Amino acid sequence: MILSKRSGYAVNPILEEDVVAAELERRGKKVIKLNRGDPAVYFPTPKYIIDSYVKALKEGKTQYSDATGNKEIKAAIMQRYKSLYGLHIKEQDIVVTIGVSEALSFINDTLINPGDRAILFKPYYAQYLPKLQLSGGTPIFESYYEKDNWNIELSHLNKSIKELKESGKIKKVKYLLITNPNNPTGTVLRKEILEEIVDIANENNILLISDEIYDEIVYNNAKFTSISNLAKGVPHIILNGASKNYDSTGFRLGMAIIPEDDDLSTKLKQKFTDFARIRLSVNTPSQYAFAEAMRNTQEHKKAITYMVKEIEKRVNHSMKILKENEYIDVVEPNGAYYIFPRLHIKDLKIKNDKEFVSRVLKEEYIQLTRGSGFGDPDHFRIVSLPPKEILDYSLNRINEFCRKNAKR
Ligand SMILES: Cc1ncc(COP(=O)(O)O)c(C=O)c1O
Known part of the structure; x- marks a missing residue:
């Protein structure tokens, strides 16, 4: 049987070393996993949220829900956006999905025909590219600019837009997608950059998408x-x-x-609803729990304040250790919990970031993610969520690994 060509796009660099890690574990090695950005591994999900999940189950809330999400969760989302951002969104503006992951599929399934384009910024969150390619789309790569704390390089973006206009290809550009705060760089984008991005999207009829999944994980005085x-x-x-x-x-x-509620937005709402309907429902008890998570602002504030303070400490502590490494450069993060150092690859007896990550796993038992998986070679991504002792141990091992493999 010949598999589809499209299936070749289903690659996730964040998990690609899992088989090697599992084999090391089978041989009795303890692997430290700094590859997966899962806060619940280190910060147990707050009890008030767990309790409401259990309550929903005990009350028998186990049926399919409305395909686009139940009334409780939509009301809680509306309340969240009103209290955080003063926004008055309507129930019909919301489609609840199986994670942002599914929302990305809806976006591409709805908008992309083979040959269509989308503007992505390197380094991009690893799912964006395969989801676009699965629909037959092609990326136009722009960049977050490392020298400007990973903010967007607007001059380059403006130049590309001008070229796309001149060649007439701008009509093929369906959306521009930014991530703020960013994964993998840990950067919170500046307001004036965002204002320009809005203008560019508006002037060129490009749908603007903002992945704000870390919008409350902001620290180091960032706004x-x-x-x-x-x-x-x-x-x-x-x-x-x-x-x-x-x-x-x-x-x-x-x-x-x-x-x-313009013409495009109305069509998107309808089509996202259609896509939600063909997969029937999202998890019902977890919707009740997430609704309570958002509604109970007092408990949420306690939980998120603690988690963000801890993340700030852990990231800043990691940075201190990484700054001792003369074989990398690293920009200070101020959001999410990732650090994205650049390797001085020419000074190392290592070919590229893939070899670096593979050897750090096999020789130091620390699992990282290669920068090329986010479209930015010669970098690697660290998830800075574990407690201090684990970060101390693993980041010092990484520093030592670089020293051991220095050319001189
Ligand atoms: C920027 C970004 N978007 C989306 C996702 C996927 O989120 P979800 O768990 O909601 O599918 C992640 C997960 O790490 C992420 O970092």
């Missing part, structure tokens, strides 16, 4: 601005979910919010 506050009157989609801010990755709940 987060939601695109929803800047893009009034401009078609846009906000992505968010239970996984990160609510520390509930395994609930598998996300949302696509389409706040505007």
Whole structure:
């Protein structure tokens, strides 16, 4: 049987070393996993959320729900956006999805025909590219700019847009997708950059998508601005979910919010609903739990304040250790919980980031993710969620590994 060509796009670099890690574990080695950004591994999901999940089960809430999400969760989402951003979104602006992961599929299934384009920024969150390619789309790569704390390189973006306009290819560009705060760089994008992005999308009829799944995980005095506050009157989609801010990755709940009512936004709402209907429902008890997670703002504030303070400490502590390594450069993060160092590959007896990550796993038993998996070779991504002792041990091992493999 010949498999589909498309199936070749189903690659996740974050998990690609799992088989090697499992084999090492089978041989009795303890592997430290700094590859997967799962807060619930280190910060147990808050009890008030677990309790409401159990309550929903005990009350027999085990049926299919409305395909686009039940009334409780939509009301809680509306309340969250009103209290955090002063937004008045309507129930019909919301489609609840199986994580942001499914919302990304809806976006591409709805918008992309073979040959269509989408603007992605390198380094991009690893799922964006395969989801676009599975629909037959082609990326136009722009960059977050390392020298400007990984903010967007606007001059380059403006130049590309000008070229696309001149060649007439701009008509093929369906969306521009940003991640704020960012995975893998840990950067919170500056407001003035976001304002320009909104203008560019608006002037060129490109749908703007902002993945804001880490919007409450912001620290080191950074200020987060939601695109929803800047893009009034401009078609846009906000992505968010239970996984990160609510520390509930395994609930598998996300949302696509389409706040505007122009022609495109109306069509998107209808089509996302159709896609939701062909998979019937998302997990029902977890919707009740996520609704309570958002509604109980007092408990949520306690939980998120503690988690973000801890993340800030852990990231800053990691940075201190990494700065002792003369074979990498690293930009200070101020959101999410990732660090994305650049390897001085020419000074190392290592070919590339793939070999680096593979050898760190086999020789030091530490699992990382290669930068090329996010479209940015010569980098690697660290998940800085574990407690201090684990970070101390593993980051010092990484530093030592670089020294051992230095050319001189
Ligand atoms: C930027 C970003 N978007 C989306 C996701 C996927 O989220 P979900 O668990 O909601 O599918 C992740 C997960 O790490 C992420 O980092």
